[in-house]
Amino acid sequence: MVCAIDGTSMSVPNSDPNRGAFYRLHSGDLDSGYLMIRLVTVVACGTRTVIDAVFGSFGVSEIAYAPRLFASLREGMVVLADRNFAVAALIGAIAETKADLLIRGKAGHTMPMIERLSDGSWLSVKGPVVVRVIDAEIVVDTGGAARTVRYRLLTTLTDYRRYPAMELVRLYHQRWEIETAYAELKSSMLGGRVLRARTPAGVEQEVYALLIAYQALRIAIADATLTDPGVTPLRGSFGIAVNTARDQLVHAAGVVAGTSIDLVGKIGAAVLAELLPPRRSRQCPRVVKRALSKHRAKGALDRTNYSSVSISISLCELPGLTSTMAP
Structure with missing residues (x-):
């Protein structure tokens, strides 16, 4: 199973009880209007279902919350994570669960080379764990311009014959499914609204x-979607599922089950009737989604989703390498 771990934030009312438990974001002379909580989850990338979750004050970092989720990791899992999780303590803790990991390394971080592998990747150590390092250059052509990004990936999948480097680079792209899951939770369900509870217990x-x-x-x-082998769960529209569920609640329809059980149900039937098209190849610049100030930021922000004409991936060598191999 391929899963991803990451954190997000949610806003809660600035009430007296909440101020004693939660955190207000500071940036220079500005404070956020609402208190913040941090939510960290492990999500199955193939279905976007939540495997485990933990949340609390935004003043606690996501890498501090993460170990509370590791009890849900098992052998046979591959855990994807971004650069914030590329610390020796977390990598060691994940490895102890027998799950494998594929994490993006931090730029410029020096790592010793133990052995160069024939596919261009190499072995190193991160804390107590032997990891395989894959340096890749990804060029995305959007038709008018090309954007080049360099990645360093760290993985415990050290068998380069069984797990080719190029396949792992492509696999890491699935980490974005947890970001989509958070968008579904916060936008499709909450509509971007602040949570309503004014006490920590209510939150x-x-x-x-x-x-x-x-x-x-x-x-x-x-x-x-399991009823159709040619359809993946990611082609099911979460928006349609939410709206269908709301309609059933409003009309109190189907609240009493009949003698024959429909395993697909009204929600499943609505999803299957309007499947999403196969995912397009797109890329969008990373920008701040919600600024502390309501006023427009200085300078232009590019929030456009660009369709990718082509994507090429090649292995390379990034800075931050020290060789420990015998000459």
């Missing part, structure tokens, strides 16, 4: 309610 209850509702909808989508 906890509300977050769990959101996660439970999200999980139920994602399972309904996955179960429905």
